[in-house]
Amino acid sequence: MQLTITSMTYGSDGIARDASGKAVFVSGGLVGDTVSARIVEEGQRFSRAVVEEVLEPSPDRVQAPCPFVDICGGCPWGSLSLDAQRAAKIENLRSCLERIGGFSSDETQALIKPLRHAKDAWGYRNKIELTPHKQAGKLRLGMHGRNPQDIVVVPACPLFEKRFAGAVRSVAGAIGFLSGSGDLMLERVGIRASRNTGALEVALWTPTGGFPRAQVSRVLTEAIRPKSIVRVMSKEGRRARRVSGVEVLAGEGSWHETLAKESMRISAPSFFQVNTRAAEILIDLVMDALTPKPHEVAMDLYCGAGTFTIPLARRSAYVAAVEAYGPAVRDLRRNLEIAGLDNVDVIGGDAVREFPDEGADVLVVDPPRAGLEKAAIDLIAKSGARDIAYVSCDPATLARDLARFVQEGTYHPISATPADLFPQTYHMETVCHLTR
Known part of the structure; x- marks a missing residue:
């Protein structure tokens, strides 16, 4: 069916209405797009659809600097202008306050203040996580796709700190080389980088057990020269955050950042x-x-x-x-x-x-x-x-x-x-x- 996207969800989908007025959540559509869409799930209150073709692109569509924007899950709104993104975020907040919080439109108008943001719209992330998977018999590192079951191999991520743009490729290459000597049992790989301090840390998440510490330290040090390389041992598998220990393989053993003029040390498992x-x-x-x-x-x-x-x-x-x-x-x-x-x-x-x-x-x-x-x-x-x-x-x-x-x-x-x-x-x- 032909649909016009009228708003964005708190998610990657756009929202449209079919001829009967029922909401349709449209994967691949941006606010302002007119699309040809295929229904993939029909419900009583709403349907789900995927875009087959963009018939008339939104005036807020932009060319993203990432060639993987339509398949990688890292930047689902990367093809939407910043003004439209921020308007959608304010609208999502307003909608939640009214629908879930029970506030009136007058109350939300008084509550919500102008949106605040920093200067950088790309290259702002100080952390990126990569997931290992086998491709053509070789271990690769990639990012979760729009479909979380998919892993997208990327040479670089435009969201990641610009100063360390080559870190993804270097770490992926080093891990690929190391995997040729045996299974590292990797669950994920974290890279943290600071524009303020120049600190770069690589964290390898694995189960407990044997691990080629010296070899991993040597290869990663030669490939990327980070300030810190650590191994985070988790207890309950790939999705767990329960940590049984952190081994320092090389360097300082923690990541150094400054925040509001304060010097901070952050260990690999900690949120920042x-x-x-x-x-x-x-x-x-x-x-x-x-x-x-x-x-x-x-x-x-x-x-x-x-x-x-x-x-x-x-x-x-x-x-x-x-x-x-x-x-x-x-x-x-x-x-x-x-x-x-x-x-x-x-x-x-x-x-x-x-x-x-x-x-x-x-x-x-x-x-x-x-x-x-x-x-x-x-x-x-x-x-x-x-x-x-x-x-x-x-x-x-x-x-x-x-x-x-x-x-x-x-x-x-x-x-x-x-x-x-x-x-x-x-x-x-x-x-x-x-x-x-």
Whole structure:
């Protein structure tokens, strides 16, 4: 059927309406396109289709610098203009707040502030992950495709830090050479690079067991000369993040980055925002919302390696920081030592089970994509904090949690500022300011 794409989902699909008015999720279509599409799934409330031909391209279609943009999953919006991408992200946030959060259109208009973004739309990522697979009997490294089951072999990724554009090819070549001597049992390969410090790290994820450490170290060092090469041993296979140990194969054993003028060391298993420049925007938004005072107590839940903990500690009398992931807890302790800060109580454990007993004047929460447990919202409501900064990476769970805060009655949201940390994708961050 012929369809005109009217909006983008929080995903890679466009949305159109068929002749009956039913929603059709169209794979391969961009907002403004008129396409010939083939229905692949017919449902009662919506259908799914794939583009057979673009009959009239959207005026917002652009030529992406990546030749794999239509098949690689790394930049699903790479052929859409930046203005259209950012408009779609604001619309997705608005839609979630209204559909899921129950806010009125007037309320969302007052809540949503102008989108913030950094300068670079390409070449901004400080991290890339490659997946090993066999091709023509040889081990190759590639990226997951639009279809996650597909692996796309790329010589370079235009999203990755420009200074290290050749790193993907060099690492892939070295791994291909090493695999000729035996199975490395690789689950994935991570590459981190810093524009600020020049640090480059290669992390090889494998199961526990024997490993040709010396040979791998020598070949990768000759191929790319990274500052650090590590092996991350995981317990439960390819998708697991449970780490049984990290072996330093060469160099420093961690990745060095500066964030908002703070020097940070990040171990390979720990989460760190992939867009350093835009992560500094998040810090500014959080600090602007909380305006912590030198005599006040702060609380940082799901604090990771210290993105918000350190700036809070610079501005507050005391910070209680809670993080469940062991490698991140160790990184946080080390980063506080680097910063020379001793006014932070680092609490390892689940944010609900280990919720600090002391009250707080200001509180920041940066949960995973699943958002907050209801129990966490109840505990936050009892914290006594005057202001909360909720940093969200998913507008749907943010909208759900804001509705829960409103229902609980202690806090209400007064602003939600979207931040475009992930140009060329549908992903976004939002910093929401709630007050008593």
